[in-house]
Amino acid sequence: MRYLFCAALLLAPTAGTTDPSLECSAAGSQVEIGICVGAAADQVEAAMAIALEIAQGSAIELDEVTGRKVAGPALDAAQTAWAAYRTAQCDAVGASFGGGSGTGIAIQSCFITLGRARIAELMASVQ
Structure with a gap:
């Protein structure tokens, strides 16, 4: 499981x-930016998938140790709510343009910022 954590760190951009959009400003034109x-949004999505997998594994382990099925479903519910929030928030950012x-x-910059x-948050929840 540790290798997944390392992969998540490698995939996550460092300038959190x-x-x-400023990180990409050296790219040149608006199309290039x-x-x-x-591309950065794709990297963040890949890193988030890894972080979520790690957090889900940790939640499942906790549920097995405690004999309760609480942590896994709670994480799933939180992720679903977070995804809805991210979509709504980034749509609002886009509308402001x-x-x-x-x-x-x-919108993509918002997805990156909230994704990071x-x-x-997901990695902080891993015990």
């Missing part, structure tokens, strides 16, 4: 406090 941000050409970049935070 920076606006993802969009491609860069899209009024349909302008930077809307897609803003969720990865940290």
Whole structure:
């Protein structure tokens, strides 16, 4: 299980406090920035899948040790609620761009920022 943790760290971008679109600003044009941000979003999604798998494994182990089925279902419910929140929040961010050409970049940047935070939360829950 430790190798999965290492993989999650490798997949997660390191500049977690920076606006993802600024991380890609050296890419050049708005189209190139969009491609860069899209690639970063894919990396965050891959890292989140790994972090979620690790957290689910930990929750299942806890449920087995305690003889209760509480931690696994609670994590699943939290992840479902978080995913709905992320979608709604990033849609709101996109709406604030009024349909302008930077809307897609803003939405992807929001997904990256919230995804990075969720990865940290998931990994903090692993005992």
